[in-house]
Amino acid sequence: MIKRAVYKKSYLPYLLVLPQLIITVVFFFLPAAEAIRGAFYRQDVFGLHQHFVWFDNFKELFESDIYLYSFGASFIFAFLVTVLSIGFALLMAVLVNRVLVNSAYKTLLIWPYAVAPAIAGVLWRFLFDPSVGSISWMLHQMGYNWNFLLNGKQAMFLVVIAASWQQFSYNFIFFLAGLAAIPKSLIEASAIDGAGPFRRFWTVVFPLLSPTTFFLLSINLIYAFFQTFGVIATVTEGGPANATNILVYKVYYDAFYGLNIGSSNAQSVILMGIVLILTVIQFKYIERKVHY
8 A cells, every 4th residue: 555645724835935936926927928028128238228129139140240159069069068078077987987986086077067168267267377377388299280369270179178067967866867777687698698898888878878868968058058157257358350259159258248138138038948849849750769
């Protein structure tokens, strides 16, 4: 017989979830609704005067070469961060799972996730600073001209590395837990059948990790589009020449520096739409190949 928890007061469950509901409404739904409404208006920086312009804010965005460039740069950035952070985390989790590693070593691998994106950006900027950075000094000694303040490709490389490093630990934890849950008997059976380490991984281990990989794919895409503002702001500020001016930073820059609130609202709506579309595509098509 299954025992069920029963609340003596019918209103108690609703009372317990009420604080979370209030936080969600106040800090998510209301700002999102205001952004959608503001996307159809032009207003001054103080919001005292508004003028309804229909879709003019969206039209101007897609007629802007700078915005279209930011659009493409965002997808490149998100793709590189997702692939690099997931791929390296999976590699490290497999290697750690193969040997007996003490908890202190695992803790060191998890530490980067405790670092805020802005702090992670400052750390990597200091390491690669053209004047005082230790890594940039070594690159100069090897004859490579490193200056991410002037070279857009180098700047994109740096922010991708910083963002991937900050997210690596999160992915590592989930992959390590997923590997620990795989029955050893399945791997031993495939080894008895003659499968080598590489074949065992692709035919046994990786398919069983597909739910974890699918979950991390969704989380990392959202992270790359939304939560990397701190990295961009502290490392490159969208430069040089808008090379790293991804959508989430451009929303901020146009609002607080360009003082174009309507355009910033329109950009935030488009960014939210992109993430929703990517999430729907993942759950509709990619999830079909996930083995639970």
